[in-house]
Amino acid sequence: MKRILVLTEVELPSDFPGGQIEHYLGDLARVEMRMTDFEGLKSQFRDVRRGGQIRADALLDYLEPRVRGGYEGFDKIVLVINDDGYVEGGLNFVFGVAKIGGALALVFTKRLRGGEQSLYHLRILKEVLHELGHSFGLDHCTDPKCVMYFSNTIEDTDRKGPGYCQRCMARLRSLLR
Ligand SMILES: [Zn+2]
Numbered sequence: 689m690k691r692i693l694v695l696t697e698v699e700l701p702s703d704f705p706g707g708q709i710e711h712y713l714g715d716l717a718r719v720e721m722r723m724t725d726f727e728g729l730k731s732q733f734r735d736v737r738r739g740g741q742i743r744a745d746a747l748l749d750y751l752e753p754r755v756r757g758g759y760e761g762f763d764k765i766v767l768v769i770n771d772d773g774y775v776e777g778g779l780n781f782v783f784g785v786a787k788i789g790g791a792l793a794l795v796f797t798k799r800l801r802g803g804e805q806s807l808y809h810l811r812i813l814k815e816v817l818h819e820l821g822h823s824f825g826l827d828h829c830t831d832p833k834c835v836m837y838f839s840n841t842i843e844d845t846d847r848k849g850p851g852y853c854q855r856c857m858a859r860l861r862s863l864l865r
């Protein structure tokens with residue numbers, strides 16, 4: 689049983705972090721959520737030349753070694769960051785980042801906003817499950833309905849998930865065991 693800690697700046701419905709993440713991970717993980725803010729941390733990675741966007745890759749590289757090998761007994765740490773992220777020299781914006789097999793998943797929520805609050809929360813759930821999938825070892829999936837499909841646009845996010853396709857779920861089950 690893997691233990692996941694979700695640290696969030698965004699208030700999430702009480703059934704989301706525990707109930708829903710666990711549900712979509714096939715009940716192979718236990719999730720705990722804590723509200724926090726990352727202002728101090730974010731200020732170190734803000735790019736003023738880009739309107740204050742956060743350098744997602746640099747933040748990930750900074751935090752990853754600090755949580756690798758377990759943080760307070762958790763296997764994976766998810767940061768839900770109420771901001772906009774990008775990847776230097778690659779992606780103008782990202783909904784999230786994680787390394788394949790890494791200990792950390794970052795989700796950036798600024799571009800997930802819009803519409804009903806429930807839609808916003810669903811998008812966050814999808815991006816959390818996507819980045820967690822990477823952290824557990826999954827790569828991108830070619831099935832546009834699968835949560836591991838790469839989202840280039842918010843429409844991609846709205847089309848996919850929140851579930852993993854059969855193939856990804858089977859792989860996840862073997863990885864999580
Ligand atoms: Zn991805």
Ligand SMILES: [Zn+2]
Pocket residue numbers: 829830831834835836837852853854855856857
């Ligand atoms: Zn898939």
